[in-house]
Amino acid sequence: MQRWVAIGLVLAVAATNVEAERIKDIAQHGGVRSNPLQGYGLVVGLTGTGDNSPITQRALAALLRRDEDMAVDPANLDSDNVASVIVRAVLPPFARAGQKIDVEASAIGGATSLQGGTLLMTPLRGADKQVYAVAHGPLVIGGFSAAGEKSSISQNHVTVGRIPQGADVEREEVAEFVEAGAVTLNLLNADFSTALAVRTAINGVYPGSADALDAGTIRVRIPTDLPRGELVAFLDRIDLLDVKVDSPAIVVINERTGTIIVGETVCISTVGISHGNLSIITQEKDYVSQPQPFSRTGTSERIQRTDITAIEQEGVLHVVPRKVSVQELARALNAMGLTPRDLISIFEALRREGALQARIEVM
Secondary structure, eight states: OOOOOOOOOEEEEEESSSSEEEHHHHHTTTTOOOOOEEEEEEOOOOOSOOOOOHHHHHHHHHHHHHHHHOOOOHHHHHHHHEEEEEEEEEETTTTTTTTTEEEEEEOSSSOOOOOEEEEEEEEEEETSSSSEEEEEOOOOSEEEEEEEEOOOEESSSEEEEEEEEEEOSSSSSOOOBBBBTEEEEEEESSOHHHHHHHHHHHHHSSSTTEEEEEEEESEEEEOOOOTTTHHHHHHHHHOOOOOOOOOOOOEEETTTTTTTEOOOTTOBEEEEEEOOOOOEEEEEEEEOOOOOTOOSSSSOOOEEEEEEEEOOOOOOOEEEOOOOOOHHHHHHHHTOOOOHHHHHHHHHHHHTTTBBOOOEEEE
């Protein structure tokens, strides 16, 4: 049996032409953030796929005692139709009381499926332990499972379910994004050039209103003569301004997946590259081991041996000119038939030699 090991290559490059991006796509407003919510709940109505764990029995007994005034011994609640779950949701920054949000329930016990289950009323709390929403309703499972005595079948993940619009917001936490008559823009990717470009674009529309505090923060003063109720329109006009985004020269390498990302600003000095191709062939063969002649104790045995052959082809010297574009660099490297292992070695060698004008980041 002969086995060849092949490694795939994806060389991703950015566009050559720098295109303008909207400010709303490269920055977010300071103070505008969502809040994660979480709670413990019970899913009922399962068809024997629950967990029937002690914690579920105690939680169900406490629920009946609190809501139905029924004193029940947890040991008597022996049912596989109930499962303990952790319920999660995200409270949007401007959610108001009465709005609905999506929730997700994940089994934490030995439940094998939440298919067909219904989540009982579950309070969802934030990091401050305050209840911000209440979740309930039937679960939607993106798959199915079925089992018999000897076999079972399942598709997708059946111990996690979602309830679209399954939680009612009970407590508001409105984002405060205006501070001392100004708003803050935080760049998603901090860069001094981009920060200055954002400041220039805003001051072109509202002169003297924007200041770049650092590589990732731009503070915008709200005009004092802005009519009442026009704050949203003011921020919307800023968000729609176009800015040319700059980025440092970076080569990102993921050796596990064979992915190499080359930024558009990456360039190399004039250099010659020669890299031989190494092929490793693993070949397994079966042999028969015979006992010595006239031996009374030995037996014939089949053994397996592995032969490994390494073949290295001669490399060709390729000269790469200075200031090549990303497309030209990709075309040159792909024409050499390089594997990710080869490319990683070449980029590292270029960096050590000083010919690669970029930073290498290994994932």
